[in-house]
Amino acid sequence: MTKIFITRDIPDAGLKMLKKHKSIKLSIYQKDKKIPRKELLTHVKGVDIILSILTDKIDAQVMDAAGPQLKMIANYAVGFNNIDIEAAKKRGIIVTNAPGPEITESVAEHAVAFIFGLAHRILETDKFNRAGKYTGWGPKLLLGTDVTGKTLGIIGTGNIGNALARRLHDGFDIKILYNDIKRSPNLEKKYGAKFRTKDQLLKESDFVSLHVPLLPGTVHLIGARELKMMKKTAFLINTSRGPVVDEAALTKALTNGEIAGAGLDVYENEPKINKTLLKLQNTILTPHTASATVETRQAMSRTAATNILAFLSNKQIPNKI
Numbered sequence: 499m500t501k502i503f504i505t506r507d508i509p510d511a512g513l514k515m516l517k518k519h520k521s522i523k524l525s526i527y528q529k530d531k532k533i534p535r536k537e538l539l540t541h542v543k544g545v546d547i548i549l550s551i552l553t554d555k556i557d558a559q560v561m562d563a564a565g566p567q568l569k570m571i572a573n574y575a576v577g578f579n580n581i582d583i584e585a586a587k588k589r590g591i592i593v594t595n596a597p598g599p600e601i602t603e604s605v606a607e608h609a610v611a612f613i614f615g616l617a618h619r620i621l622e623t624d625k626f627n628r629a630g631k632y633t634g635w636g637p638k639l640l641l642g643t644d645v646t647g648k649t650l651g652i653i654g655t656g657n658i659g660n661a662l663a664r665r666l667h668d669g670f671d672i673k674i675l676y677n678d679i680k681r682s683p684n685l686e687k688k689y690g691a692k693f694r695t696k697d698q699l700l701k702e703s704d705f706v707s708l709h710v711p712l713l714p715g716t717v718h719l720i721g722a723r724e725l726k727m728m729k730k731t732a733f734l735i736n737t738s739r740g741p742v743v744d745e746a747a748l749t750k751a752l753t754n755g756e757i758a759g760a761g762l763d764v765y766e767n768e769p770k771i772n773k774t775l776l777k778l779q780n781t782i783l784t785p786h787t788a789s790a791t792v793e794t795r796q797a798m799s800r801t802a803a804t805n806i807l808a809f810l811s812n813k814q815i816p817n818k819i
């Protein structure tokens with residue numbers, strides 16, 4: 499019998515796949531909230547596989563609390579910064595994540611929504627209306643900015659960065675600049691994207707969208723210095739991980755008009771959000787919901803289950819880290 503502990507109830511597609519196997523015993527933390535650390539340490543005891551979500555810190559203590567039979571941690575997320583990969587390696591524990599075409603599209607769509615929402619001031623104008631301030635059409639009323647023909651700087655050109663480039667290049671004639679640790683011939687050939695150093699990209703872009711993983715080298719990739727390099731009319735989009743941006747510095751830059759606005763789905767100390775940031779009009783702030791579509795969350799569930807079933811049947815594991 500393989501014991502699997504799932505740290506939070508997830509959409510059922512993958513659960514159904516796992517439940518078909520009589521040799522699998524599933525237990526799921528049923529309260530619809532993040533499992534408290536103490537309970538996590540208790541629940542993992544004696545399990546073979548942990549199916550974790552991105553808010554669970556899966557470190558050496560959790561692995562040791564589970565015991566030496568723990569063989570796999572299947573993360574229900576693309577990002578895996580919540581897992582101590584080195585500690586897992588030392589213990590021979592396999593770690594997987596849950597990427598796929600659905601989450602790629604969903605997060606890219608969210609970034610697109612931020613770009614248009616900010617450029618056309620959708621939230622501000624909606625609030626304006628609801629506050630009863632609309633007294634008649636005006637030639638200078640609540641002017642935004644066009645997206646078509648502008649320059650988008652993409653930092654991190656994995657699947658999501660690529661999907662965003664495709665949408666905006668094909669649909670809106672956007673010029674693409676990009677920065678990554680390596681050049682992307684595909685992006686250059688297909689979308690005419692131009693490689694830039696990070697600093698140069700920040701100086702030239704009208705929209706800067708972040709798509710890097712959270713690693714020691716990407717913490718505060720965007721801080722006060724970088725924000726000062728951006729155009730006063732530019733917007734910053736972050737759908738990657740909160741600590742990639744120095745939130746205090748960003749709040750200051752937005753307050754002082756150093757940049758025009760920001761669309762954020764992730765925060766430095768999630769779920770806490772800088773109080774001043776919450777009051778600013780030139781921002782769109784979503785609660786880490788870029789991947790929160792029915793299709794994507796079901797696909798992530800299937801991916802996590804597929805990883806587990808591949809491991810249990812000694813097949814090649816699709817998303818092994």
Ligand code: DGY
Binds near residue numbers: 575577786787
């Ligand atoms: C992920 O999968 O890493 C995303 O942040 C989930 O929204």
